[in-house]
Amino acid sequence: MTTFDFLMQGLVVAMSPMILMYALIGVTLGTAVGVLPGIGPALTVALLLPVTYGLDPAGSLIMFAGIYYGGMYGGSTTSILLNTPGESASIVTALEGNKMARAGRGGPALATAAIGSFVAGLIATLALAFLAPYVVKLALIFGPREYFALMMLAFVTVSAAFGDSAMKGLTSLFVGLALGLVGIDQLTGQTRLAFDVPELRDGIEITTLAVALFAIGEALFVASQGNVIADTIQAVKGSVWMTRADWARSWKPWLRGTVIGFPIGAMPAGGAEIGTFLSYAAEKRLSKHPEEFGHGAIEGVAGPEAANNASAAGTLVPLLTLGLPTSATAAILLAGFQQFGLQPGPLLFATSPQLVWGLIASLLVANIMLLVLNLPMIRLWVKLLMIPKPWLYAGILVFATLGTIGINPSPVELAMLLIFGVMGFLMRLYGYPIAPAVVGLILGPMAEQHLRRALAISQGDWTTLLASPISAVILLVATLALVVPMLMRMRGKGQLLSQMASDED
Amino acid sequence: MKHTLLSAAFAAALVTGFAAPALATDYMIMAPAAPGGGWDSTARSMQEVLQTEGISPSVQVQNVPGAGGTVGLAQFASTSAGDPSQLIVGGYVMVGAILNNDSPVSLADVTPIARLTGEAVAIAVSAASPIQNINELVDMMKADPGSVSWAGGSAGGVDHITVGLLAKAAGVDPTKINYVAFSGGGEALAAILGNQVTVGISGVGEFLPQVEAGTMRILAVSTADKWVGTDAPTLIESGYDVNVQNWRMVAAAPGLSAEQKAAVSADIDKMVQSAGWKSMLETKGWADTYLAGADFDAQLAKDVESTTTILKEIGLVK
Numbered sequence: 001m002t003t004f005d006f007l008m009q010g011l012v013v014a015m016s017p018m019i020l021m022y023a024l025i026g027v028t029l030g031t032a033v034g035v036l037p038g039i040g041p042a043l044t045v046a047l048l049l050p051v052t053y054g055l056d057p058a059g060s061l062i063m064f065a066g067i068y069y070g071g072m073y074g075g076s077t078t079s080i081l082l083n084t085p086g087e088s089a090s091i092v093t094a095l096e097g098n099k100m101a102r103a104g105r106g107g108p109a110l111a112t113a114a115i116g117s118f119v120a121g122l123i124a125t126l127a128l129a130f131l132a133p134y135v136v137k138l139a140l141i142f143g144p145r146e147y148f149a150l151m152m153l154a155f156v157t158v159s160a161a162f163g164d165s166a167m168k169g170l171t172s173l174f175v176g177l178a179l180g181l182v183g184i185d186q187l188t189g190q191t192r193l194a195f196d197v198p199e200l201r202d203g204i205e206i207t208t209l210a211v212a213l214f215a216i217g218e219a220l221f222v223a224s225q226g227n228v229i230a231d232t233i234q235a236v237k238g239s240v241w242m243t244r245a246d247w248a249r250s251w252k253p254w255l256r257g258t259v260i261g262f263p264i265g266a267m268p269a270g271g272a273e274i275g276t277f278l279s280y281a282a283e284k285r286l287s288k289h290p291e292e293f294g295h296g297a298i299e300g301v302a303g304p305e306a307a308n309n310a311s312a313a314g315t316l317v318p319l320l321t322l323g324l325p326t327s328a329t330a331a332i333l334l335a336g337f338q339q340f341g342l343q344p345g346p347l348l349f350a351t352s353p354q355l356v357w358g359l360i361a362s363l364l365v366a367n368i369m370l371l372v373l374n375l376p377m378i379r380l381w382v383k384l385l386m387i388p389k390p391w392l393y394a395g396i397l398v399f400a401t402l403g404t405i406g407i408n409p410s411p412v413e414l415a416m417l418l419i420f421g422v423m424g425f426l427m428r429l430y431g432y433p434i435a436p437a438v439v440g441l442i443l444g445p446m447a448e449q450h451l452r453r454a455l456a457i458s459q460g461d462w463t464t465l466l467a468s469p470i471s472a473v474i475l476l477v478a479t480l481a482l483v484v485p486m487l488m489r490m491r492g493k494g495q496l497l498s499q500m501a502s503d504e505d
Numbered sequence: 506m507k508h509t510l511l512s513a514a515f516a517a518a519l520v521t522g523f524a525a526p527a528l529a530t531d532y533m534i535m536a537p538a539a540p541g542g543g544w545d546s547t548a549r550s551m552q553e554v555l556q557t558e559g560i561s562p563s564v565q566v567q568n569v570p571g572a573g574g575t576v577g578l579a580q581f582a583s584t585s586a587g588d589p590s591q592l593i594v595g596g597y598v599m600v601g602a603i604l605n606n607d608s609p610v611s612l613a614d615v616t617p618i619a620r621l622t623g624e625a626v627a628i629a630v631s632a633a634s635p636i637q638n639i640n641e642l643v644d645m646m647k648a649d650p651g652s653v654s655w656a657g658g659s660a661g662g663v664d665h666i667t668v669g670l671l672a673k674a675a676g677v678d679p680t681k682i683n684y685v686a687f688s689g690g691g692e693a694l695a696a697i698l699g700n701q702v703t704v705g706i707s708g709v710g711e712f713l714p715q716v717e718a719g720t721m722r723i724l725a726v727s728t729a730d731k732w733v734g735t736d737a738p739t740l741i742e743s744g745y746d747v748n749v750q751n752w753r754m755v756a757a758a759p760g761l762s763a764e765q766k767a768a769v770s771a772d773i774d775k776m777v778q779s780a781g782w783k784s785m786l787e788t789k790g791w792a793d794t795y796l797a798g799a800d801f802d803a804q805l806a807k808d809v810e811s812t813t814t815i816l817k818e819i820g821l822v823k
Contacts, residue, residue: 143701
């Protein structure tokens with residue numbers, strides 16, 4: 001049978017009423033847990049595993065996959081409306097999405113996120129079905145040195161994309177890098193900067209920092225301003241739906257986000273966040289309205305949201321073809337497979353084609369279901385913004401705190417949330433961008449580990465970084481991205497650059 | 506909080522229909538790791554079997570992740586003292602983590618009950634590698650220890666310890682080994698398959714599907730006996746005196762009376778002997794290496810001692 005026949009057969013399996021019900025339960029649960037910061041899809045699937053012993057494998061795996069996709073989507077809702085990223089892959093969404101929501105464009109922001117997730121999920125799932133064996137070969141070429149080069153590219157493009165003041169952006173980035181050093185060093189097992197606090201040994205949880213800086217910091221900021229800015233938020237201005245212009249500005253970012261997110265998700269050490277960073281940086285550079293970035297540019301929501309859903313499908317590539325789980329949720333899905341006596345791995349496509357294609361087909365179904373479920377909900381969600389501010393922010397505080405200590409019930413976690421919350425307040429007060437701090441915390445440790453692994457393998461020979469053609473090319477691109485704007489500015493062409501930027505309109 | 510409520514609800518649903526024995530204990534099992542890992546699935550399997558076999562009317566699982574289990578262990582030791590209903594899952598990884606992290610709490614601060622399962626550590630190369638057997642690999646290490654890069658799990662973990670023990674047994678300076686730690690079996694596996702490193706070391710279960718597909722070769726396993734599913738020789742057979750098993754155990758609270766400890770041990774023994782546990786081991790692919798009582802205490806003391814020695818020799822622990 002050809003791939004297409006298998007897929008059709010899978011769709012028949014996925015369309016049976018029971019399976020559809022499991023998919024519905026999955027996406028509903030997933031959206032719900034994605035909305036709550038801290039409680040992610042991984043925990044939910046782990047909790048549900050024992051309950052599914054009695055169910056049939058296809059049904060429960062489809063439910064788990066629905067939770068995975070739903071969680072990826074749900075995280076964006078709170079990012080956009082409440083500036084509270086539910087999980088690390090939706091941090092970037094908060095940057096432009098929340099600005100849009102404050103300008104009364106929460107509806108279009110949610111819609112572009114939902115439709116972008118759908119488009120990306122659809123294309124990426126089809127890519128998973130047809131390209132998985134090839135993509136995985138490419139992904140395996142990436143070793144520590146190539147990953148290090150990729151991280152460098154992310155650093156350069158992302159730090160260039162944030163804020164107006166390079167000094168303030170870099171300060172924030174270095175705060176994040178410093179925080180990234182806390183905890184047990186993975187390569188030697190030695191503890192760094194933990195000050196004998198056992199909870200710090202595992203480092204600082206990304207969602208804790210993100211929720212604290214974004215949500216708690218903002219709540220404090222709003223409280224400190226009293227009623228001065230009380231009326232600047234409009235719940236709905238213009239249509240709740242996307243306008244023709246919104247569509248025109250969204251479709252390219254959706255596609256670009258998919259192209260960036262899928263392969264990075266498929267890399268065993270990639271991770272969904274990096275795709276969202278790169279997509280954001282790319283959209284800012286390519287946008288015809290770069291001046292809107294930082295003030296609610298729809299491209300900045302559309303691209304990263306597509307990238308994050310595409311990478312969710314990408315994660316399934318190494319899981320299904322190699323048996324390699326590359327995210328926490330994928331690891332639990334693997335446990336789910338094993339529970340039914342199925343060993344995902346190089347032979348899974350050959351030994352249980354029905355199940356694999358059933359899963360891929362149900363991902364398509366889950367994807368459609370998510371759209372159907374969420375588009376009508378947008379009207380309801382934006383009503384959240386009409387809640388009087390003191391209540392809304394009190395609610396956000398409760399919600400953020402519960403979510404954070406829900407996953408890790410410890411006083412230290414709570415203290416960290418508050419300390420970082422105050423830090424976020426101060427950063428906001430003095431005009432420091434907060435996103436680079438979170439980016440530093442995510443990328444810093446990854447870059448460090450990959451660099452050290454690469455050097456361990458080469459026994460300390462730095463030229464190894466350039467010896468691989470892939471990493472050499474990526475490093476070259478990163479260097480150009482860093483140096484060219486500097487050179488142009490030095491030669492007095494900085495004005496020309498901004499001239500060019502404004503001429504593009 | 507949500508977690509506890511949910512588990513309670515599931516527990517309630519599962520026990521309906523079982524007439525609980527009059528004196529059965531409600532257990533709370535701590536998995537000192539995030540959901541999804543080996544300790545978590547051990548705890549959740551125990552939960553399932555203890556309930557369905559009617560050994561305990563209600564079992565809850567609590568996750569306290571962090572630092573190779575030492576965060577959970579510290580919390581367990583300080584909050585559970587004298588409470589016979591509290592259990593914690595742990596394993597060999599914890600022994601290394603306690604030493605590495607200079608943890609203030611050790612396994613001496615809880616009451617180890619029994620070893621439940623175990624797995625061999627396997628040394629493997631990708632199918633494309635020129636290395637055919639363990640002796641060739643050891644010869645390379647003897648010639649230039651740094652030239653052999655090992656991909657495995659976290660630093661100071663069971664994989665790293667096994668490499669250290671092998672080096673020592675082969676007469677290679679353990680401080681010279683080039684061990685590249687990855688965050689998990691998955692990432693290490695990718696590095697091995699992508700030929701980024703010379704050799705990989707991980708739980709045998711991680712490699713078996715790859716061997717079956719013909720993408721990898723196992724050179725040796727670390728246990729005293731050959732491992733089911735592979736005909737690779739043991740390290741002892743190959744002439745290196747290394748015997749390591751990555752085991753998982755269950756421990757009870759500190760400060761229990763002899764009767765309380767006996768009651769917990771009896772419940773665990775009943776669980777291990779049950780048909781439900783046997784079928785659970787089969788589905789999960791875990792090997793039954795049940796060891797309890799004085800034998801387990803002696804084995805544990807031996808493991809702690811040899812781990813301390815080798816971690817000092819590798820230079821991870823001062």
